Amino acid sequence: MTHTVPVPHGLPMERDAGPFDPPRRITRLREARPVSPMVFPDGHQGWLVTGYDAVRSLMADTRFSCRQDIGVLHLPYEVPGMPVIAGPSPQIPGVFIAMDPPDHSRLRKRLTGAFTVKRMKQLEEHIVDVAEGQLDELARLTPPVDLVKEFALPVPSLVICELLGIPYPDRDTFQANAAQFLVKDQPLERKMAAYHALTTYLSELVTGKRAAPGEDILSDLAGQDDLTIEELTGIAFLLLLAGHETTANMLALGTFALLEHPEQLAELRADPDLLPGAVEELMRHLSVVDVLYRYATEDIELGGETIGKGSTVVVSLLAADRDARQFENADDLDVHRSARGHLAFGHGVHQCLGQQLARVEMRAGFHRLLRRFPTLRLAIPADEVKLKTDMNIYGVHELPVTWTEPAR
Numbered sequence: 197m198t199h200t201v202p203v204p205h206g207l208p209m210e211r212d213a214g215p216f217d218p219p220r221r222i223t224r225l226r227e228a229r230p231v232s233p234m235v236f237p238d239g240h241q242g243w244l245v246t247g248y249d250a251v252r253s254l255m256a257d258t259r260f261s262c263r264q265d266i267g268v269l270h271l272p273y274e275v276p277g278m279p280v281i282a283g284p285s286p287q288i289p290g291v292f293i294a295m296d297p298p299d300h301s302r303l304r305k306r307l308t309g310a311f312t313v314k315r316m317k318q319l320e321e322h323i324v325d326v327a328e329g330q331l332d333e334l335a336r337l338t339p340p341v342d343l344v345k346e347f348a349l350p351v352p353s354l355v356i357c358e359l360l361g362i363p364y365p366d367r368d369t370f371q372a373n374a375a376q377f378l379v380k381d382q383p384l385e386r387k388m389a390a391y392h393a394l395t396t397y398l399s400e401l402v403t404g405k406r407a408a409p410g411e412d413i414l415s416d417l418a419g420q421d422d423l424t425i426e427e428l429t430g431i432a433f434l435l436l437l438a439g440h441e442t443t444a445n446m447l448a449l450g451t452f453a454l455l456e457h458p459e460q461l462a463e464l465r466a467d468p469d470l471l472p473g474a475v476e477e478l479m480r481h482l483s484v485v486d487v488l489y490r491y492a493t494e495d496i497e498l499g500g501e502t503i504g505k506g507s508t509v510v511v512s513l514l515a516a517d518r519d520a521r522q523f524e525n526a527d528d529l530d531v532h533r534s535a536r537g538h539l540a541f542g543h544g545v546h547q548c549l550g551q552q553l554a555r556v557e558m559r560a561g562f563h564r565l566l567r568r569f570p571t572l573r574l575a576i577p578a579d580e581v582k583l584k585t586d587m588n589i590y591g592v593h594e595l596p597v598t599w600t601e602p603a604r
């Protein structure tokens with residue numbers, strides 16, 4: 197087969213097709229060669245997977261190891277000059293997103309009970325109260341205000357802090373440190389300093405919970421004697437990091453996307469029953485956790501190509517979720533469509549543990565925001581909104597919004 201699209205050197209990540217759309221080069225690659233070789237900045241060759249079917253089967257296949265990197269914390273091949281990692285990286289105790297079975301399953305299964313649909317349903321009312329409380333504060337401010345700072349970040353942060361038993365007033369420390377892991381091209385020393393600060397804080401916290409447990413997820417885990425303090429710290433670190441930035445970006449970028457689609461926004465306001473479907477569609481359309489890394493533990497056939505043992509494989513969830521072979525008019529936002537099967541929460545053994553929580557937060561967040569602020573609009577031109585192209589989770593840095601009528 198001849199391939200018309202050049203092999204990419206480095207990840208083509210520029211958002212040249214619009215703030216919500218995959219880069220044009222990624223789209224072209226998906227159409228021509230959904231499993232494509234790519235050359236990393238350090239010069240070694242790996243693979244870039246962009247087609248829906250290929251991404252889905254890759255994620256379901258544990259021969260693709262997660263130990264290549266530690267998720268959003270450490271993206272080894274994005275930074276020129278980083279050493280080539282030829283084998284699995286050392287495991288960080290507790291950080292099971294970067295572990296393979298059986299280590300992964302041993303830790304994950306202790307948490308599944310805490311994040312079930314049923315548990316999250318029970319929490320729903322409280323999450324609505326949290327969202328309303330934050331909107332009360334927003335309503336007291338004089339617009340324009342930054343929706344990220346005043347709403348999209350505080351809601352999931354308050355919720356995850358409460359669930360984990362982390363004092364919310366400490367957020368300045370952990371949010372600033374957590375953000376360091378998400379900045380691309382960050383010197384390793386700076387990441388390590390932030391990691392050290394955050395894990396020192398969390399280690400003290402879980403040690404305290406082991407001695408004097410409260411009523412929260414970390415206390416429940418601390419009561420399990422076979423988990424070490426290092427493991428508890430790693431789990432706390434993972435949940436804290438995964439549990440607030442992701443949803444915050446979805447709330448802010450999702451609001452931006454809806455403001456850019458006013459007819460659909462009006463429909464959602466008129467009929468909140470559309471919201472659960474709209475949340476799935478926003479998840480699919482925006483796929484804010486776009487890039488994941490895996491590493492082939494043996495030679496593996498995927499989409500007609502052979503991925504050699506030891507290869508680094510980059511997956512684009514956004515490209516897969518915009519694949520027209522899977523979703524009709526895949527590039528259109530359509531709150532009426534069934535977005536079932538989208539990959540924005542991943543797929544396979546690592547599929548997002550917090551997805552039910554995220555869904556409840558997004559449903560409550562969008563519903564209440566739209567209801568309380570019927571005239572919400574951008575306070576700056578759309579092309580001036582600062583996009584997170586410099587971060588490992590996509591979103592907006594700020595979303596200046598305004599409104600004319602007093603909030604109800």
Ligand code: HEM
Pocket residue numbers: 262267292293294304434435438439440442443446484485488539540541542543545546547548549550551553554
């Ligand atoms: C895993 C996305 C919210 C906790 C993942 C993965 C994705 C993802 C794509 C798979 C990573 C991989 O396969 O390497 C999202 C998005 C969210 C969200 C888009 C919000 C809209 C949350 C929340 C929590 C959470 C609220 C709270 C606890 C986790 C954990 C994992 C994970 C612990 C690792 C699971 C494992 O390795 O078994 N998430 N997530 N996420 N997520 Fe989420």
